[in-house]
Structures are given as structure tokens and as C-alpha cells.
Amino acid sequence: MVDDLIAQVQAAAGTGGRLRIRGSGSKDWYGEPWQASDALPVLDTRAHAGIVDYDPSELVVTARCGTPLAELEATLAASGQMLACEPPRFGPGATVGGCVSAGLSGPRRASAGSVRDFVLGARLVNGRGQHMAFGGQVIKNVAGYDVSRLLAGSLGILGLITEVSLKVVPVPVAEATLRFDGLEQATALERLNRWAGQPLPLSASAWADGTLHVRLSGAEAAVRAARSALGGELLPDADASSFWAALREQSAPFFAGDEPLWRMSVPSIAPPLALAGQGLGGELLEWGGALRWTRSTLPADALREAARAAGGHATLFRAADTLSGRFTPLDPALLHIHQRLKAEFDPAGVFNPGRLYPGL
Amino acid sequence: MDMPARAATGREALVSRLKALLPVGSVLDTEEAQRPYECDGLTLFRQLPLATVLPSTEAELVATIQACREAGVPVVPRGAGTGLSGGATPHPEGVLLSTAKMSRILDIDPVARTARVQPGVRNLAISEAAARHGLYYAPDPSSQIACSIGGNVAENSGGVHCLKYGLTVHNVLRVRAVTSDGDVLEFGGGALDSPGLDLLAVLVGSEGMLAVTTEVTVKLIPRPQLARCIMASFADVGVAGDAVARLIADGIIPAGLEMMDQPATRMVEPFANAGYDLDAAAILLCEADGTPEEVEEEIARMSEVLREAGATSLRVSASEAERMRFWAGRKNAFPAAGRVSPDYYCMDGTIPRRRLGEMLRAIQQMEVKYDMRCPNVFHAGDGNLHPLILFDANDPSSLARAEAFGADILELCVALGGTVTGEHGVGIEKINQMCVQFPAEAREQFFGVKRAFDPHGLLNPGKCIPTLHRCAEYGRMKVHGGAVPHPGLERF
Numbered sequence: 001m002v003d004d005l006i007a008q009v010q011a012a013a014g015t016g017g018r019l020r021i022r023g024s025g026s027k028d029w030y031g032e033p034w035q036a037s038d039a040l041p042v043l044d045t046r047a048h049a050g051i052v053d054y055d056p057s058e059l060v061v062t063a064r065c066g067t068p069l070a071e072l073e074a075t076l077a078a079s080g081q082m083l084a085c086e087p088p089r090f091g092p093g094a095t096v097g098g099c100v101s102a103g104l105s106g107p108r109r110a111s112a113g114s115v116r117d118f119v120l121g122a123r124l125v126n127g128r129g130q131h132m133a134f135g136g137q138v139i140k141n142v143a144g145y146d147v148s149r150l151l152a153g154s155l156g157i158l159g160l161i162t163e164v165s166l167k168v169v170p171v172p173v174a175e176a177t178l179r180f181d182g183l184e185q186a187t188a189l190e191r192l193n194r195w196a197g198q199p200l201p202l203s204a205s206a207w208a209d210g211t212l213h214v215r216l217s218g219a220e221a222a223v224r225a226a227r228s229a230l231g232g233e234l235l236p237d238a239d240a241s242s243f244w245a246a247l248r249e250q251s252a253p254f255f256a257g258d259e260p261l262w263r264m265s266v267p268s269i270a271p272p273l274a275l276a277g278q279g280l281g282g283e284l285l286e287w288g289g290a291l292r293w294t295r296s297t298l299p300a301d302a303l304r305e306a307a308r309a310a311g312g313h314a315t316l317f318r319a320a321d322t323l324s325g326r327f328t329p330l331d332p333a334l335l336h337i338h339q340r341l342k343a344e345f346d347p348a349g350v351f352n353p354g355r356l357y358p359g360l
Numbered sequence: 361m362d363m364p365a366r367a368a369t370g371r372e373a374l375v376s377r378l379k380a381l382l383p384v385g386s387v388l389d390t391e392e393a394q395r396p397y398e399c400d401g402l403t404l405f406r407q408l409p410l411a412t413v414l415p416s417t418e419a420e421l422v423a424t425i426q427a428c429r430e431a432g433v434p435v436v437p438r439g440a441g442t443g444l445s446g447g448a449t450p451h452p453e454g455v456l457l458s459t460a461k462m463s464r465i466l467d468i469d470p471v472a473r474t475a476r477v478q479p480g481v482r483n484l485a486i487s488e489a490a491a492r493h494g495l496y497y498a499p500d501p502s503s504q505i506a507c508s509i510g511g512n513v514a515e516n517s518g519g520v521h522c523l524k525y526g527l528t529v530h531n532v533l534r535v536r537a538v539t540s541d542g543d544v545l546e547f548g549g550g551a552l553d554s555p556g557l558d559l560l561a562v563l564v565g566s567e568g569m570l571a572v573t574t575e576v577t578v579k580l581i582p583r584p585q586l587a588r589c590i591m592a593s594f595a596d597v598g599v600a601g602d603a604v605a606r607l608i609a610d611g612i613i614p615a616g617l618e619m620m621d622q623p624a625t626r627m628v629e630p631f632a633n634a635g636y637d638l639d640a641a642a643i644l645l646c647e648a649d650g651t652p653e654e655v656e657e658e659i660a661r662m663s664e665v666l667r668e669a670g671a672t673s674l675r676v677s678a679s680e681a682e683r684m685r686f687w688a689g690r691k692n693a694f695p696a697a698g699r700v701s702p703d704y705y706c707m708d709g710t711i712p713r714r715r716l717g718e719m720l721r722a723i724q725q726m727e728v729k730y731d732m733r734c735p736n737v738f739h740a741g742d743g744n745l746h747p748l749i750l751f752d753a754n755d756p757s758s759l760a761r762a763e764a765f766g767a768d769i770l771e772l773c774v775a776l777g778g779t780v781t782g783e784h785g786v787g788i789e790k791i792n793q794m795c796v797q798f799p800a801e802a803r804e805q806f807f808g809v810k811r812a813f814d815p816h817g818l819l820n821p822g823k824c825i826p827t828l829h830r831c832a833e834y835g836r837m838k839v840h841g842g843a844v845p846h847p848g849l850e851r852f
Contacts, residue, residue: 055712055714056608056609057605057606057608057609057713057714058605058608058712058713058714058743059608060712079609080611081611103558109552110552113526113530114552114553116558116561117526117529117530126805130801130805132799132801132802132805133802134802134805136710136777136778136779137712137777138710138711138712138742138743138744138777138778138779138782139522139523139710139741139742139743139744140518140522140527140710140739140742140743140744140779140782140783141710141778141779141781141782142515142516142565142779142781142782142783142784142785142786143779143780143781143786143790143794143797143798144786144794144797144798144802144803144806144824144825145562145565145566145570145806145809145810145824145825146516146529146561146562146564146565146566147562147805147806147809149529149558149561149562150557150558150559150561150562150809152558152561153553153557153558154557154558157557158557169613170611170612170613171611173611193471193472194471196473196582197470197471197473197493197494197495197582198494198582199494199582199583199584199585199650199651200582201650201654218650218654219650219653219654219657219658220657221651221653221654221656221657222650222651222653222654222657224653225651225653225654265551265552265553265554266550266551267472267550267551268472269469269471269472287552290551290552291552311549311550311551312549312550312551313549313551313554313555315555327555327556328555329555330555330556331545331546333539333541333543333545334545334556334559335556337539337545337559337812337813338556338557340811340812340813340815341557341808341809341812343812344805344808344809344811344812345805345808356556356557357556
């Protein structure tokens with residue numbers, strides 16, 4: 001099966017062809033829009049599927065790129081384990097390869113780490129059609145440059161990920177979600193940063209419209225102690241799990257509609273984002289204040305400047321139109337490194353041209 | 361990778377230029393002054409550099425790199441020099457660039473839970489400075505009292521608590537670094553991610569070959585209210601290994617999980633007075649941390665699993681002093697090896713934990729084959745082994761056997777599905793074993809990464825990634841020689 005994928009890459013590389021790497025297409029809308037390249041032949045990863053190795057006592061799972069994320073997570077759950085970064089699927093068919101390539105993490109990210117933090121190894125077909133393994137199946141490994149983590153969030157521009165090994169963790173013994181009403185954004189941010197500096201088992205947070213939700217995960221005793229320390233109103237378990245699932249998958253009402261959705265990634269201590277004293281639009285905060293979703297029709301430059309001034313960056317995450325310029329432009333010297341990396345991995349420019357930045 | 365050609369200006373011209381660029385005392389060029397820099401923690405390899413430069417500021421560091429690039433002279437970055445793989449072994453025709461004078465803690469932000477520090481700041485100094493805010497920096501390599509954060513970034517250092525708290529790559533938010541072009545770049549930042557490719561992920565662990573770090577922002581985390589450690593004794597090393605697997609499979613992630621075999625505990629005990637059970641074939645140190653209630657709950661769960669898994673006795677630290685003693689023994693394993701033997705050679709492979717029994721049996725056979733002792737300490741939670749081969753460097757036969765013994769262990773790590781280095785880095789020490797772990801195409805892709813950051817091939821050339829030529833040579837020697845006399849030496 002993998003030979004078939006490699007053959008397609010080699011054929012494209014030999015003829016100046018280009019390929020669009022695609023699993024289920026659950027994240028087709030993410031990244032630079034496919035414009036001229038919409039007609040590119042698709043390198044469909046879904047047939048290269050299946051869990052290659054999983055031994056719960058090793059805390060590592062290895063799966064092929066086309067493996068449905070749902071299948072992987074169900075397998076882990078059956079052994080009481082999970083992907084700690086809670087990657088969103090954004091569609092029923094989301095694949096492991098797409099999860100790593102998009103590099104998007106869910107509610108647990110601020111406390112547990114991102115997709116890249118859990119990548120231990122990957123197999124990659126580069127633009128020459130060479131199939132190589134980087135990293136490995138062990139938690140500690142510093143042999144060679146960490147190419148496998150570089151692939152997380154690369155949107156396929158360096159090559160086709162055929163297989164990944166991910167660190168997994170046990171599902172927490174206990175979990176509780178607390179709700180706090182009537183909190184201004186600034187107050188919520190102050191509390192979240194203060195709590196994050198204390199030994200509390202925080203595992204997720206969300207603030208919108210004056211309401212803060214906080215999730216605690218860990219040992220029974222730790223969750224119990226934190227509940228009494230923090231106060232708030234305890235959500236029933238079923239409500240809590242649907243609340244966090246709706247946040248993770250962006251099916252919550254905040255995310256509905258056509259207004260552009262901006263992802264503002266800033267230091268958690270940044271004060272509420274504003275332009276000339278005005279708020280940016282509807283806002284939803286996650287990750288202890290470090291991730292701020294904004295529904296806004298303000299110009300991209302203005303939003304980027306607000307994020308930059310706060311010490312972060314802004315991504316046009318979802319938009320109805322096909323405007324280019326989804327990601328914050330890179331400093332020229334960093335862009336230069338990106339261009340040289342692209343040339344080293346994919347000299348003929350076979351993979352996902354322009355998906356991360358125009359020209360890459 | 362081709363070495364930058366030495367310009368005709370020569371050594372003297374570069375040294376005078378550097379002396380003009382930097383304050384008095386920042387450029388060392390006498391043999392006597394440079395002796396302390398001739399090796400890092402891998403003392404088997406000693407080499408005087410062309411000159412040793414100690415910039416005090418980022419501007420001086422940039423000027424040094426620019427001067428070296430213009431002269432076509434390689435630059436070898438060095439932190440505290442505690443590395444164990446020869447990553448900071450000087451280049452005979454290169455400048456050794458020490459960050460020792462850049463050792464200021466620039467900012468501790470207790471609300472953001474970050475520390476911004478210069479590269480020469482010691483690992484432990486960060487936690488000490490953050491302590492008054494109830495915060496600390498989690499990665500704790502055994503050398504943390506001396507090793508620098510710049511070196512930790514270069515090596516992606518781990519420690520005894522990284523199963524739960526992660527490696528350097530998981531705890532560094534931002535690195536400011538200078539490329540061989542002289543550009544000062546920011547990788548990562550104050551937010552949890554950055555636009556574009558995750559270059560920070562590849563910079564961490566790149567052994568000073570992609571850019572030279574001038575500033576690091578690390579994540580600080582709340583100090584747990586309490587930590588307690590179980591010392592569990594086992595009559596058999598394999599049973600101890602199975603106990604580790606049972607703990608993990610039971611959903612327990614200990615804050616620290618270390619194994620020492622009997623030769624290791626007996627080696628350490630007279631030195632550290634840790635209170636280890638010297639009759640046990642192996643001991644496990646298993647730590648829980650968190651709130652007092654959480655620790656009590658976890659210690660009870662761990663104790664139950666360890667007993668069911670065949671522990672012959674359990675001792676739980678009754679005080680912080682006793683817990684520190686348990687760890688002091690483990691953290692002093694390397695110095696203790698130096699006490700019982702003229703020299704020791706510390707290996708650093710990682711294997712899938714389920715192969716531990718096989719590995720330890722193979723090491724026992726190698727002890728017979730090479731007629732050398734090899735106590736084992738082991739980061740059991742993450743499969744990272746540190747066999748300590750005891751030898752005498754003054755005896756050429758002993759040295760050669762130790763190196764061949766080490767090579768055998770590393771190659772077995774690869775064969776068992778692991779890696780030649782878990783946390784010490786490749787440097788020059790394991791460069792031949794990289795030929796075994798990575799085929800030519802992957803090694804060439806690594807060189808591509810190197811070229812993308814350092815098109816001049818200026819930074820730490822010849823480390824970490826072996827050339828095709830070198831691997832071909834190594835393959836031939838393996839065929840003809842069996843035991844290789846000096847695997848670290850260039851042979852072409």
C-alpha cells in the first residue's frame with residue numbers, strides 16, 4: 001500500500017507534477033486556500049491505515065497515516081489511555097496523518113502539551129520519493145535532528161507522513177468541571193494565571209460571555225481538594241463532557257456562522273485584546289488565556305497588530321472567502337530557513353504547494 | 361559536509377581580529393589558558409582549539425561568528441562542558457565559543473510562569489531563583505548543579521523526572537539564537553505556538569549545529585506540595601522490569617521511576633549512604649508528587665502494584681531528607697563509578713521497556729566477553745539505560761575493549777527497536793552508531809536540515825551526523841576488525 005503512495009510521489013517528482021496530500025478532507029478549510037492548486041491530483045492517504053504497534057505498558061502507539069483518529073482513540077480508550085493533546089477531528093473521518101500535519105491541539109493543550117510534544121517518531125516520504133524513518137518508538141531519543149516533531153503542523157509541505165509514533169498517557173482517574181458566572185474577561189484571566197501558578201490539577205479552561213469553565217483532572221484526592229479550593233458550581237458529568245467536546249470540535253454556538261474566525265495565540269498574561277480601546281469582536285478564551293478565538297470582520301492587519309502587540313500571532317482560522325494570508329507572515333530570515341528546508345525535503349515542490357505560505 | 365576552507369589569513373589574523381572585537385580576556389589563545397576547554401564530559405577525546413572565545417554579550421557573540429565565517433573557521437559552541445558525548449569537543453582548526461560569561465538570569469515572571477535567561481545560566485540556578493514563587497524548572501539532568509541551559513537546549517536534556525514532566529523540548533518556550541549568517545532569530549515565543557514550521561522543535565537537541573543560543577525562555581511549573589519516594593527491592597532484575605510495566609499499564613505515571621542493579625547499588629552506597637538494599641538484585645525508586653492527599657493515594661496504589669509484581673520489600677521515604685538521600689544515590693552513580701574505577705564509560709541507549717530483560721542478559725554476556733564490569737542505572741519509566749562500563753584509560757587494551765563493549769550495547773539498542781542515545785546526544789562519541797541507526801538517505805536529509813540553517817557548514821562541523829564516507833569506513837572496520845581501536849577518530 002505504501003509502495004503505491006511512493007510510486008505516485010516518484011511519478012510526480014519525475015514529471016514536475018504536484019500533489020495535494022489528503023486524508024478524509026476534514027481540515028480542507030485550514031491553511032492557505034487551494035486556489036489554482038484546487039485541480040491538483042490528490043494523494044489519498046486513507047488506504048494506508050491501521051495501528052502498527054500498541055503496547056499500553058510502553059505508553060506508545062504507532063499508526064499509519066490513514067488510520068481514523070476515532071479508531072485510534074477508541075483503541076487507546078479500551079486500555080484506559082488517550083492522546084493527551086485532545087486533537088480536534090473536525091470531521092468523522094479525520095486521520096492520524098492529518099492530525100499530525102495540521103498540528104492542532106485541543107482543550108488540554110495548556111496543561112498537557114501539543115500534538116508535537118507527543119510525536120516520538122515518524123516515517124516520511126520526501127519529495128524525491130525516499131521513504132525514511134525519523135525519531136522512533138521510545139520516549140527519550142536524541143539521535144539526529146528532531147525531524148519528526150518538525151512535521152507536526154507542517155501542513156504536508158515537507159513530505160508525506162506515512163506512519164507516526166505518539167506518546168500516550170493514562171486517562172485521569174477523576175475529572176470535574178467547575179463553572180463560574182459573572183466574570184469579566186480581565187478577572188477571568190487574572191484567576192486563570194494565578195491558578196496556573198499553583199499546584200492544582202487544571203486540565204482545561206474556557207471563558208466566553210462572562211462565564212468561565214475550568215476542568216480538573218487527576219487523582220481523586222487532588223480533584224476533590226482543588227474543587228473545594230476553587231469553589232464554583234460543579235457541572236454534571238454528562239454536561240461537562242459535552243461542553244468540552246463541543247469546544248474541542250468547535251461545534252459550540254460561538255463557532256457557528258460565517259463571520260471570520262481568528263485564532264489569536266498570545267501569552268496567557270496578555271490583557272484583553274483591543275484596538276484603539278475597542279474590543280475585537282466576540283471572544284472565546286481557552287488554554288488558560290493563551291488562545292483567544294475572535295469573531296471579527298476587522299482587517300487582517302489590524303488583528304495581526306493586536307496579537308503582535310500582545311506578544312503573539314493571529315491566524316485566520318476559518319473564513320468563508322478564499323482570501324490568502326491565513327498565517328502571520330514570517331520574519332525574512334526565518335522565511336529563508338523555511339524556503340531552504342522546503343528545498344531540501346521537496347526540491348521539486350511536489351507537496352501541497354502554497355498550503356502553509358504562498359510560494360512554499 | 362565539507363569543512364569551510366581555511367582562509368589564507370591564518371590563525372594569527374583571526375585571533376588578532378577577535379581580540380580587537382572583544383574585551384580583554386575574552387579571547388584565549390595560549391595552550392595553558394585553553395587546557396580547561398580541551399574536552400567536555402567525554403574526557404576520552406581531548407583537542408585544543410585554534411582559539412577559545414568567551415563573549416559576554418549577544419553582540420560580541422554575533423561579532424565572533426561573523427569573524428569566523430569570514431575567515432572560514434568553524435565554530436564549536438560550548439555551555440558548561442558537562443556533556444557526555446563530545447558535542448563540545450573542540451575542532452582543531454576551529455574556534456571554541458563558550459557561553460560561560462553569558463550567565464545572567466534576565467527575568468523571572470511569576471505570573472506568566474516563565475524565566476528568561478542567558479545560555480550560560482546553570483539548570484539548577486533557574487529553579488533556585490524561581491523557588492520563592494513556588495515554581496521550578498522541571499528537567500533535571502543529573503549534572504543540573506553544573507550544566508547550563510544553553511547546553512540543555514543543544515542536547516534536549518532529560519533527567520529523572522521527565523516521564524511525567526517532559527524533556528527540555530517540552531519545557532522551553534522560546535530560544536533566541538544566532539545563525540552562521542549572523543542573523544539573530546527568535547524561535548518560539550511567549551505564546552504557546554508560533555506561525556510557520558516548528559523550528560524550535562528541531563533547534564532543541566541539534567547539538568549546536570544549527571544556531572548558537574543567546575537567550576532562552578523556559579516554562580516554570582508549580583512546585584508540588586509534597587513528594588515521596590518508594591524504594592522497592594527485587595530478587596530478580598527481570599521481575600523489577602516487569603513491575604515497571606505493571607505500574608504503567610495500571611495507569612500510574614510516577615514523577616520519577618528509576619532502576620539500579622545490584623552492582624550499581626553496591627558501587628554507590630559507600631559513596632552516597634543512600635540506604636539502598638544491597639541484598640536486592642535490583643531496586644526501583646518510584647516517586648509520587650502532588651498534594652498530600654494525592655501523594656498518599658498514589659503511594660498506596662504504587663505499593664500495591666509493586667507488591668503484587670513481586671517486590672521483596674518496600675520502603676517509603678518518611679521525610680524529605682530521606683527522599684533526597686534515595687535520589688542522591690542515583691544522581692551520584694556516575695561520580696561513584698569514578699571512585700571505584702580509574703575510568704568509566706557511560707552509555708545512553710534507549711530501548712522499548714519490554715526488551716529490558718533481554719538487554720540486561722546481553723550486557724551480562726558482554727561483561728564476560730570483554731572481561732569488564734558494567735553496573736546499570738536505568739531511567740526505567742522511559743526505557744533509557746545508562747550502563748557504566750568500568751575501565752582503565754591508561755591501559756590501551758582496556759580502553760579498546762570498553763569502546764567495543766559500548767558499541768555492542770548501542771547497536772543492540774538499535775536492534776531491539778530503540779536508539780543509540782536517549783539524552784546525552786551523539787556528538788562524536790556515537791557518530792559511528794548513527795550509521796547503524798539511520799540509512800544513508802535519512803542521514804543525507806539530516807545534512808539538508810543542517811544546510812537550511814547553516815549553509816556555510818560553520819557550526820560544530822563533523823558532529824552528530826556521519827558522512828557517507830565515514831559510515832563506509834565504519835562498515836569496513838566492523839567487517840575486518842571486530843573491536844575498533846578508536847571509533848571517535850576521523851579516518852580519512
